[in-house]
Amino acid sequence: MHAAVVVFPGSNCDRDLAVAFEAAGAKVSMVWHKDSELPEGVDIVGVPGGFSYGDYLRCGAIAANSPICRSVAAHANRGGYVLGICNGFQVLTETGLLPGALLRNAGLKYICKTVGLTVETTASDYTSGYTAGEVIDIPIAHHDGNYFADADTIAQLRGEDRVAFSYAENPNGAQDDIAGILSENRRVLGMMPHPERAADPVHGGTAGAALFRALTGALETA
Numbered sequence: 143m144h145a146a147v148v149v150f151p152g153s154n155c156d157r158d159l160a161v162a163f164e165a166a167g168a169k170v171s172m173v174w175h176k177d178s179e180l181p182e183g184v185d186i187v188g189v190p191g192g193f194s195y196g197d198y199l200r201c202g203a204i205a206a207n208s209p210i211c212r213s214v215a216a217h218a219n220r221g222g223y224v225l226g227i228c229n230g231f232q233v234l235t236e237t238g239l240l241p242g243a244l245l246r247n248a249g250l251k252y253i254c255k256t257v258g259l260t261v262e263t264t265a266s267d268y269t270s271g272y273t274a275g276e277v278i279d280i281p282i283a284h285h286d287g288n289y290f291a292d293a294d295t296i297a298q299l300r301g302e303d304r305v306a307f308s309y310a311e312n313p314n315g316a317q318d319d320i321a322g323i324l325s326e327n328r329r330v331l332g333m334m335p336h337p338e339r340a341a342d343p344v345h346g347g348t349a350g351a352a353l354f355r356a357l358t359g360a361l362e363t364a
């Protein structure tokens with residue numbers, strides 16, 4: 143599996159994401175925000191966490207209009223896989239690849255801690271390594287993680303089994319406790335928690351590693 147990890151000015155989880163992909167057996171290329179093309183043969187694009195462009199305007203809003211994001215959208219629209227984590231999830235909602243928006247946390251504070259995440263569906267190449275209903279410990283670190291979408295969109299996400307993860311205890315006011323959602327074709331995942339920060343024993347937890355292993359397993363045999 144060949145993964146590309148996008149680097150924006152202000153990204154701070156790009157290396158962590160690359161290491162997590164590599165540990166699961168992927169080949170990784172780093173891609174700069176000013177590049178207009180993804181490398182040939184990329185199976186999945188990772189949009190990492192951080193503070194792209196200093197979170198100016200809105201988290202992810204400027205990144206969503208960067209040259210590389212046009213190629214990321216084209217890749218997704220061709221049926222390619224895209225994983226957006228934290229700021230990456232914010233970028234994916236800003237590009238319109240995923241519905242809804244990430245608002246300021248209900249408590250108006252930056253939250254940095256490990257939370258329990260309920261695996262809501264195993265029907266995706268990201269979550270097939272978990273069991274449905276399993277609660278996994280994954281860190282969060284954000285000030286704009288409060289997922290919002292209108293009632294029809296939430297009902298559609300639930301009806302189509304597209305909520306990948308929910309918070310066991312809601313830390314940020316996210317609607318319906320939503321922590322991560324899938325696109326209609328289940329190949330684009332956006333999630334606020336950081337699986338790449340729980341992917342090695344030195345992180346103090348390895349629950350995130352199963353997501354990367356499931357992906358490489360699925361894409362290697364595809």
Ligand SMILES: NC(=O)CC[C@H](N)C(=O)O
Binds near residue numbers: 201230283287
């Ligand atoms: N860790 C992150 O990606 C943070 C995303 C964004 N800067 C926020 O604070 O909400």
